[in-house]
Amino acid sequence: xxxxxxxxxxxxxxxxxxxxxxxxxxxxxxxxxxxxxxxxxxxxxxxxxxxxxxxxxxxxxxxxxxxxxxxxxxxxxxxxxxxxxxxxxxxxxxxxxxxxxxxxxxxxxxxxxxxxxxxxxxxxxxxxxxxxxxxxxxxxxxxxxxxxx
Amino acid sequence: xxxxxxxxxxxxxxxxxxxxxxxxxxxxxxxxxxxxxxxxxxxxxxxxxxxxxxxxxxxxxxxxxxxxxxxxxxxxxxxxxxxxxxxxxxxxxxxxxxxxxxxxxxxxxxxxxxxxxxxxxxxxxxxxxxxxxxxxxxxxxxxxxxxxx
DNA sequence: TTGCTATTGCGAATCAATTGCAATAGCTGT
DNA sequence: ACAGCTATTGCAATTGATTCGCAATAGCAA
Numbered sequence: 001x002x003x004x005x006x007x008x009x010x011x012x013x014x015x016x017x018x019x020x021x022x023x024x025x026x027x028x029x030x031x032x033x034x035x036x037x038x039x040x041x042x043x044x045x046x047x048x049x050x051x052x053x054x055x056x057x058x059x060x061x062x063x064x065x066x067x068x069x070x071x072x073x074x075x076x077x078x079x080x081x082x083x084x085x086x087x088x089x090x091x092x093x094x095x096x097x098x099x100x101x102x103x104x105x106x107x108x109x110x111x112x113x114x115x116x117x118x119x120x121x122x123x124x125x126x127x128x129x130x131x132x133x134x135x136x137x138x139x140x141x142x143x144x145x146x147x148x149x
Numbered sequence: 150x151x152x153x154x155x156x157x158x159x160x161x162x163x164x165x166x167x168x169x170x171x172x173x174x175x176x177x178x179x180x181x182x183x184x185x186x187x188x189x190x191x192x193x194x195x196x197x198x199x200x201x202x203x204x205x206x207x208x209x210x211x212x213x214x215x216x217x218x219x220x221x222x223x224x225x226x227x228x229x230x231x232x233x234x235x236x237x238x239x240x241x242x243x244x245x246x247x248x249x250x251x252x253x254x255x256x257x258x259x260x261x262x263x264x265x266x267x268x269x270x271x272x273x274x275x276x277x278x279x280x281x282x283x284x285x286x287x288x289x290x291x292x293x294x295x296x297x298x
Numbered sequence: 299t300t301g302c303t304a305t306t307g308c309g310a311a312t313c314a315a316t317t318g319c320a321a322t323a324g325c326t327g328t
Numbered sequence: 329a330c331a332g333c334t335a336t337t338g339c340a341a342t343t344g345a346t347t348c349g350c351a352a353t354a355g356c357a358a
Contacts, residue, residue, distance in 0.1 A: 017324045017335055038315080053338045058315060074228070079279070080345090081314070093263075095273060106267055110259040114242075115282065118255055123287030124244060130228070130281045133264065138272030166304060166355045187346080202307045207346060229314090230345070 007069075014067060024049055025060045035073060035083040035094075035103060074132055075103060095133040099140025106133060156218075163216065173198055174209045184222060184232040184243075184252060224252060224281055244282040248289025255282060 007026065008018045024045050029036070036044075042057045061084055064070045070084045075096045093106040115126045136143075156175065157167045173194050178185070185193075191206045210233055213219045219233045224245045242255040264275045285292075 012325090015335080019324070019336065021337075051338080055316080055339080056337060059336080062316095074223075074279070079223070080229070095267065095275075097273070098276065104271065104273070106263065108263045108266065110263045114255065114257045114259045117257065118244065118282070122253065123290065124246070124253070124284055125290050126244075126282060126284040127247065128283040130223070130279070130283070132279045133267070133275060134277040134279070135273055135275040141272065141274050161356090164304080168305065168355070170306075200307080204308080204347075205306060208305080211347095 010067065016063065020049065021045075021052055021056050022060055024052070025057060026064075029064070029070060029084065029086060035075070035085045037081045037083045039081075041084075074130060076132070076134055079132065093131040093133065095135065095137075097137040097140055098134060099136050099143055102137055104137060159216065165212065169198065170194075170201055170205050171209050173201070174206060175213075178213070178219060178233065178235060184224070184234045186230045186232045188230075190233075222281075223279060225283055228281065242280040242282065244284065244286075246286040246289055247283060248285050248292055251286055253286060 011018055011022075025041060028041055028044050034040075038054065038057050038061055041061065042052070042054045045057065046052050061070065065072055065084070068087060071087050073083045073085060073094065074081075075083060075094055076098070090107065091112065093108070093111060095104040095106050096102075097104070111129060111131055115129060118124060119126060160167055160171075174190060177190055177193050183189075187203065187206050187210055190210065191201070191203045194206065195201050210219065214221055214233070217236060220236050222232045222234060222243065223230075224232060224243055225247075239256065240261065242257070242260060244253040244255050245251075246253070260278060260280055264278060267273060268275065
């Protein structure tokens with residue numbers, strides 16, 4: 001967890017300024033364990049600063065992503081919305097339940113192994129992997145089987 | 150490779166009709182080894198039938214996806230465009246080079262292993278995995294290192 | 299050939315995300 | 329504390345991929 005001061009100085013080092021809007025958005029991202037999209041961040045932030053504009057949220061998320069403080073994620077197959085989560089979690093991937101929309105985190109070294117093997121084989125260098133799994137969680141499997149009968 | 154007749158009958162079985170537009174779009178998807186998005190399918194098809202509309206391309210791609218004749222894919226980190234490829238290839242994943250935009254296919258059993266392990270552990274059932282890798286291919290690694298210096 | 303209805307072309311609508319711009323407000327140096 | 333530079337904001341308009349409504353058209357089964 002970053003202290004506010006070090007975060008502020010990181011912003012400054014990047015020639016940026018600490019504004020109330022950014023403080024607010026940062027605090028929301030810091031407090032939540034969820035994966036939020038821009039709309040949801042906006043909705044929560046707006047309750048505390050009714051003047052906030054959604055463009056500011058998008059711009060702030062983009063900056064935080066550039067600074068590698070948050071990670072952009074996609075969930076579900078037809079992923080057309082970007083979600084964000086704090087980076088200070090270990091390497092992990094996501095499973096989205098199509099029944100209850102719950103997101104379960106998947107931890108495995110195998111994805112990184114794939115990258116290493118492929119690099120060794122081809123000489124390529126990885127910068128990013130987007131992995132999203134989809135299906136039905138244990139609770140929803142039965143419901144889904146009933147549906148498809 | 151499906152024969153045209155069996156494809157036509159599969160369409161009919163689904164209560165659909167074979168139209169010149171669909172024939173055209175199917176032939177383009179059949180001939181190419183590339184991964185095409187709707188715009189590119191449209192561009193290529195339009196050369197042969199200048200009356201074709203892009204909405205028809207989107208609708209046809211959607212039908213083919215529902216019939217599981219083609220697979221929807223995303224490439225690159227900020228994937229906001231859907232690409233399609235024929236399904237009659239083995240299980241594989243994609244690496245996109247950020248330098249030359251080349252797409253390299255990655256074959257590995259490890260992704261499926263991750264799914265199996267997670268299923269065994271949690272009881273979840275997978276329906277789909279979206280995996281896209283990104284980085285620099287062997288040819289572009291050096292250029293990229295020069296850029297970031 | 300007829301009739302039913304799936305399909306098409308067209309334009310308008312969506313929806314998440316981005317951008318241009320003038321007004322505002324951090325921050326640095328004095 | 330102040331002044332000045334410029335990063336940032338709010339707002340409205342725009343983008344870009346994709347979808348949708350609808351009237352006209354055209355497959356296809358009888």
